[in-house]
Amino acid sequence: MGMKNNPALARRVLYVHMALLLALCGVLLRIFFIGQGEEYRQTAAAQSRYTLLAGTVRGTIYDSSLRPLVNQGTKILLAVDPTPAAMTALRQNLPLEQFEEVYPLLQSGRPVLIPSEKAIEGEGITVISLPLRYSAHQLAPHIIGYTNGEGRGVCGIEAGYEEQLSRWGGEIMVWYTVNAWRQATGAAPEVSDLANLTAGVVLTLDRDLQAIVEREAAVLGRGAVVLMEAETGKIRAMASVPDYDVNQVAAALQAQDSPLLNRATAAWNVGSIFKICVAAAAMENNVELPQEYCCEGYYRLGDHAYFCHERSGHGTLDLQQAMELSCNPYFVELGQRTGAEALLRMAQRMGFGSGGTLAEGVTTASGTLPPLQETTAGELANLSFGQGKLTATPVQVAAMLAAVANGGNSVQPTLLAGMTYDGKTLQEETAGAPIRIMSTETAETLRQLLVSVVEEGTGYRAANCYCGAGGKTASAQTGQYQEGEEIVHAWFGGFFPAGEPKYVLVVFQEGGRAGGQVPATVFRKISEAVYCAENPGPIDYGD
Incomplete structure (x- = not known):
């Protein structure tokens, strides 16, 4: 019997359909309100921040x-x-x-x-x-x-x-x-x-001294300057030229003369400033110093001649005169008397052949110091006036001079003074203890020799009129040629004041030819400016 003949069954089916329809509407309304709530939540979040x-x-x-x-x-x-x-x-x-x-x-x-x-x-x-x-x-x-x-x-x-x-x-x-x-x-x-x-x-930098060094170093064209405390090894100023604009690094990458290169920490041919090390090694090993050596303009060793810059010769001289005039044959003779082992040992003690970390992110090249087994008599002859395989950084040369200026102790060059957490107090970095590498007597003799170089010899352009200075010139052959002419690097390194040295100062000029010219003049200008900055007021020149 069908629903048409059974009204009660038809009503029940209708009720079920209506209930299902209402339930479906309820589900749809629930979904709608949930969606609206999420939209409101997202809108509120969008309004927050x-x-x-x-x-x-x-x-x-x-x-x-x-x-x-x-x-x-x-x-x-x-x-x-x-x-x-x-x-x-x-x-x-x-x-x-x-x-x-x-x-x-x-x-x-x-x-x-x-x-x-x-x-x-x-x-x-x-x-x-x-x-x-x-x-x-x-x-x-x-x-x-x-x-x-x-x-x-x-x-x-x-x-x-x-x-x-x-x-x-x-x-x-x-x-x-x-x-x-x-x-x-x-x-x-x-x-x-x-x-x-x-x-x-x-x-360790001093902002005022850094400004002085950068100003005076500009005339070098390509080169570097290091100003360091003789007693502590703290670098008070260090400049490399040409410098670059840190706000325009891309331009520096394309520039000539490699302005991004830090020439103060790079290694270069050294030249006659290394004669300081030769003299120190001789004196520390009780080598008899030639008192009446006759420079004929060259030193003959076997079939090879090692020439002096004064080709006509310097005549008869002692150590002081040889240092003042930078006589190559005298120091070749002194190196032969001293021997390779003693000379290389002193060079290593002074820091040659070893790189270092001045601060995290600033390291120095090791340079080149020939090993003992490769140091023949000929190599020793070249080494005795700073030529041959020897290379060193301006920082290493400053460390050598510091040992002379401070009485015979090696120092560890550094750029890091420490940390501050409030901008007012310093949490100081622990410094290594100085190590004695030569006697006070040897250091004092060398100090006097270098003062005489400035007062009587090739370094006269470095003379500081306020407090005196000592130092040594160098013109280092490179074996590299440009337009048929050998590139020669120029150095002047020394200390001031002359009597009680506080600072060592090294000036390096890439391709500068003569250390007694531009580098010595830059040394004088910087040392005088530093002295005046630290001693303001009238200058007492004495009687």
Whole structure:
């Protein structure tokens, strides 16, 4: 029997269908309300925050007096909620070209960051001052190094202490409360606090002395200068020329003369300044010093002649005269008497043949010191006046001079003074104890010899009129030729004051030919400027 003949069954089926339909409608309504709730939640979240990255800052790098070498300047950013009042203030104060450039961004209605040469006040404008990492004429670029586009250190101190400098810095963020269309609601933005910019790495450099050295070193064209404390090995100034603009590294990569090369830590042919080491080795080994050696302009060893720069010869001379006149044959004779083993041992004690770390991110080349088994009589002859296979860095030459100036102790050259966490107090780096490498008597004799070089010999252009100086010239043949002429490097290294040396100063000129000329003159200018900077007021010249 069908439903047509059974009204009760038909009603029951209708009720079931209606119940199922109502249930389906209920499920659809539930899904709709859940969707609406999620949309509302997302809209609320969209209204919560809109973030702008204003910049990245890093910990500071200080000189030895806790004066900043970076983060000295500031740059201004404007965080702008583009209200009509803000747009008017910007139109009135920004250069027209810049305003036209940023105007499309402002039209979006979203907060934006705009660089500015000056602070601009107005409703909807928040001024943010950020530290400028490098100045237009940044001091010590070869030491400090630079950062990449992500704010990470690439070389130098920036790279060597990346972990610390990043930890003491951070990102500067600007947070706006915005609606679903990312338009500010009118509330003032929140700006993250600047990182702990007082914490930083402290170098041994002196900012004033570094400026003096860089100014006077420019005349070298290509070269380097190292100014170091004789007693401690603390480097107070170090420059390499040509230098480069850390704000324009890409241009430096394309420039001639390799401005990114740190010539103060690279190894070069040495020349006659190494005669200091030869004399030290002879005296420490009780070698009889020739008192009446006759220089005929050359020294013959077997079938080979080793020439003096004075081809006609210097005649009869002793050690003092040989040092003053930089007589090559005299020192070849002295080297033969001393022997390769004793000479190489003294050279190693003075630091030749060994590289070093001045600070993390700044290392020195090892240079070349011939091994004993390869040092024939001929090689020893070349070595005795700083030629042959010998190469060394300006820092190594400074360490040799420090041993003479401080009374016979080797020092470990360094650029790291320590750390500071508040910008006021120094957590000093532990320094290694000096090691005696020659007697005080030998050191004093050498000091007097080098003073006589300046007062009576080839180093006369280095004479410091305020406090005196001692030092040695060098003209190092390289065996390399340019346009048919051999490239010769020029050195002058010495100390001042003459009587009680405080500093050693090394001046190197790549391709400079004669150490007694430009390098000696640069030595004088720097040493006099340093003395005057540390002794202001009237100068007492004595009677």
